[in-house]
Amino acid sequence: xxxxxxxxxxxxYGATLALDRVSLTAPDRMFTVxxxxxxxxxxxxxxxxxxxxxxxxxxxxxxGQDVTDMPPARRPVGYVPQSFxxxxxxxxxxxxxxPLRLARAPAARIREQVARVAxxxxxxxxxxxxxxxLSGGEKQRVAVARGLSREARVFVLDDPLVxxxxxxxxxxxADLKTLGAELGATFLYAASDPLETLxxxxxxxxxxxxxxxxxGPVEEVYAEPAAEAALRLVGFPRxxxxxxxxxxxxxxxxxxxxxxxxxxxxxLVGLRPEAAGPPGRGVAGEGVVTLVEDxxxxxxxxxxxxxxxxTLVRLAEEGAPAIGTTFRFxxxxxxxxxxxxxxxxxxxxxxxxxxx
Amino acid sequence: xxxxxxxxxxLLWAVALLWFAPVAWIILSxxxxxxxILATPPKLIFTPTxxxxxxxxxxNTSFTTQFLNSIVLSVxxxxxxxAVSFLAAYAFSRFKPRGTNxxxxxxxxxxxxPGPAVILPIFLMYAAFGWKDSHVALVLFYAMFSIPFSVWxxxxxxxxxxxxxxxxGRVNGGSWAHVIFRVVLPQVKPGLIAAxxxxxxxxxxxxxxxxxxxxxxxQNIPYALAVGTYSxxxxxxxxxxxxxxxxxxxxxxxxxxxxxxLLVGMTFGTVRGEV
Numbered sequence: 001x002x003x004x005x006x007x008x009x010x011x012x013y014g015a016t017l018a019l020d021r022v023s024l025t026a027p028d029r030m031f032t033v034x035x036x037x038x039x040x041x042x043x044x045x046x047x048x049x050x051x052x053x054x055x056x057x058x059x060x061x062x063x064g065q066d067v068t069d070m071p072p073a074r075r076p077v078g079y080v081p082q083s084f085x086x087x088x089x090x091x092x093x094x095x096x097x098x099p100l101r102l103a104r105a106p107a108a109r110i111r112e113q114v115a116r117v118a119x120x121x122x123x124x125x126x127x128x129x130x131x132x133x134l135s136g137g138e139k140q141r142v143a144v145a146r147g148l149s150r151e152a153r154v155f156v157l158d159d160p161l162v163x164x165x166x167x168x169x170x171x172x173x174a175d176l177k178t179l180g181a182e183l184g185a186t187f188l189y190a191a192s193d194p195l196e197t198l199x200x201x202x203x204x205x206x207x208x209x210x211x212x213x214x215x216g217p218v219e220e221v222y223a224e225p226a227a228e229a230a231l232r233l234v235g236f237p238r239x240x241x242x243x244x245x246x247x248x249x250x251x252x253x254x255x256x257x258x259x260x261x262x263x264x265x266x267x268l269v270g271l272r273p274e275a276a277g278p279p280g281r282g283v284a285g286e287g288v289v290t291l292v293e294d295x296x297x298x299x300x301x302x303x304x305x306x307x308x309x310x311t312l313v314r315l316a317e318e319g320a321p322a323i324g325t326t327f328r329f330x331x332x333x334x335x336x337x338x339x340x341x342x343x344x345x346x347x348x349x350x351x352x353x354x355x356x
Numbered sequence: 357x358x359x360x361x362x363x364x365x366x367l368l369w370a371v372a373l374l375w376f377a378p379v380a381w382i383i384l385s386x387x388x389x390x391x392x393i394l395a396t397p398p399k400l401i402f403t404p405t406x407x408x409x410x411x412x413x414x415x416n417t418s419f420t421t422q423f424l425n426s427i428v429l430s431v432x433x434x435x436x437x438x439a440v441s442f443l444a445a446y447a448f449s450r451f452k453p454r455g456t457n458x459x460x461x462x463x464x465x466x467x468x469x470p471g472p473a474v475i476l477p478i479f480l481m482y483a484a485f486g487w488k489d490s491h492v493a494l495v496l497f498y499a500m501f502s503i504p505f506s507v508w509x510x511x512x513x514x515x516x517x518x519x520x521x522x523x524x525g526r527v528n529g530g531s532w533a534h535v536i537f538r539v540v541l542p543q544v545k546p547g548l549i550a551a552x553x554x555x556x557x558x559x560x561x562x563x564x565x566x567x568x569x570x571x572x573x574x575q576n577i578p579y580a581l582a583v584g585t586y587s588x589x590x591x592x593x594x595x596x597x598x599x600x601x602x603x604x605x606x607x608x609x610x611x612x613x614x615x616x617x618l619l620v621g622m623t624f625g626t627v628r629g630e631v
Contacts (some may be wrong), residue, residue: 024460050527051526072529073528075528085518085521087543089542098528099528102525103529
């Protein structure tokens with residue numbers, strides 16, 4: 001059992017509040033992904049868990065034990081930093097064995113463990129090389145191997161795939177997922193790429209500006225964002241957020257007009273690009289096509305709706321609309337999410353089926 | 357294209373040889389008799405003799421002491437300076453204390469003053485403390501004079517070593533000593549060697565302070581050269597040539613052995629790929 005709990009942690013650097021009362025639980029044996037824009041505090045949160053930083057307030061618990069002030073070496077945490085930080089003066093074998101050597105593990109144990117993680121990451125053939133002769137992907141594997149060679153119950157990976165080329169990322173993502181399942185440990189993983197986030201996560205925690213926006217199972221965060229930031233920061237292409245107004249149960253936002261009960265006020269209307277369909281699905285809208293990206297199976301259509309930009313995903317078989325033409329679409333009202341414009345919190349959905 | 361390249365190389369060789377001529381002259385002279393040295397036109401073909409070196413060891417009784425002093429003073433003080441500078445540079449690079457830039461400037465400003473400008477207060481201080489003619493005191497001074505430049509070189513190198521290395525060491529249970537000496541130090545070896553060589557050359561060539569705050573027991577070779585030159589009436593060319601030739605050997609060997617690190621050192625560690 002190794003449940004990780006952050007209990008109201010704060011961390012301040014000079015005038016900037018990097019973490020503002022973040023409380024988050026990463027359940028045992030789960031792959032928890034932290035996502036958010038750069039500088040949102042996800043790295044700091046992981047560094048608190050590793051022990052490279054101490055929170056100004058709040059506690060960090062691993063398996064119920066308070067580790068807030070415990071030196072990093074005594075925490076059962078394996079760490080893969082953002083940059084590989086492989087020691088150039090050591091061979092790959094010695095790099096992987098490094099945490100074990102420091103822990104004064106017996107030589108036989110080290111050999112066995114290095115062989116095991118090397119096999120796990122299929123880098124057995126690289127063991128006698130030095131890091132400067134490895135490719136980017138190989139270095140990354142070695143860095144992960146070094147992080148995993150430690151006898152830990154929690155593994156922390158701080159955006160380990162950043163800067164790698166796309167194909168390699170895909171492969172390593174798959175490998176890391178399998179690895180997580182095999183090791184049966186708790187994983188915390190910071191990701192900056194929206195696709196990586198959704199691919200890797202079992203549980204997802206969305207951070208913005210040092211605050212926790214939403215945390216939960218990844219499907220739940222994707223389907224039911226509790227705040228506009230959760231909608232905006234999760235998913236690819238980026239979700240649409242249209243500024244609008246609700247008056248007497250009718251919401252008007254950009255090209256959309258639909259009924260949604262509730263008090264009057266300023267709202268944000270959220271719509272996932274992939275939720276839009278052909279015309280005739282309840283709420284109708286249209287806009288002028290400004291750009292079309294053909295992704296093979298799908299088209300990403302960028303529209304200009306009287307000044308409001310809108311992104312939609314359509315099936316490629318519908319055919320790409322010409323740029324400059326008017327494009328009509330329909331949206332199921334159940335896919336339209338409403339957020340309070342002042343607080344960003346979710347207000348529910350436009351459930352009715354009435355077309356405007 | 358090829359003839360331009362050859363011309364270019366010829367030119368480089370010509371300049372190099374021109375610069376090397378005085379050195380060649382003094383080395384050749386070391387193997388000449390007094391008459392051959394002073395002959396006009398200069399003799400390029402002559403019968404080499406080792407008599408000058410024999411005289412140096414036999415007649416000049418303080419030579420061995422002076423040679424040993426030069427080695428002991430320069431090596432000891434530079435080793436101390438590099439060790440202290442490495443730790444100081446590590447602190448500046450990693451902990452970035454308030455006013456780091458100003459402190460670094462202050463440190464270097466010690467070396468902006470020419471030696472003669474500081475010789476008087478230093479002399480008075482050494483005289484008052486009774487530190488004149490003491491190896492330890494002279495080593496202390498040379499170390500002090502070598503530290504600023506070494507800190508600058510080494511800070512450049514240390515800034516090039518990602519702090520992630522330190523963190524990886526600490527996370528896995530490394531002590532500070534482990535992180536500093538086992539994780540970071542191996543990665544700045546070129547910087548350490550560059551700082552070592554640059555300062556070695558400085559102390560090896562140092563005359564003024566050795567002359568003023570040193571004494572009979574601490575004389576080094578520059579002192580011997582300066583004082584011994586006129587010692588038997590006229591200019592003692594055979595003595596100068598033989599002593600200079602021996603004097604050249606240690607730095608030339610040191611530079612030859614470490615030349616690949618020196619090139620890196622001269623860029624102050626700014627050209628480094630991250631691994």
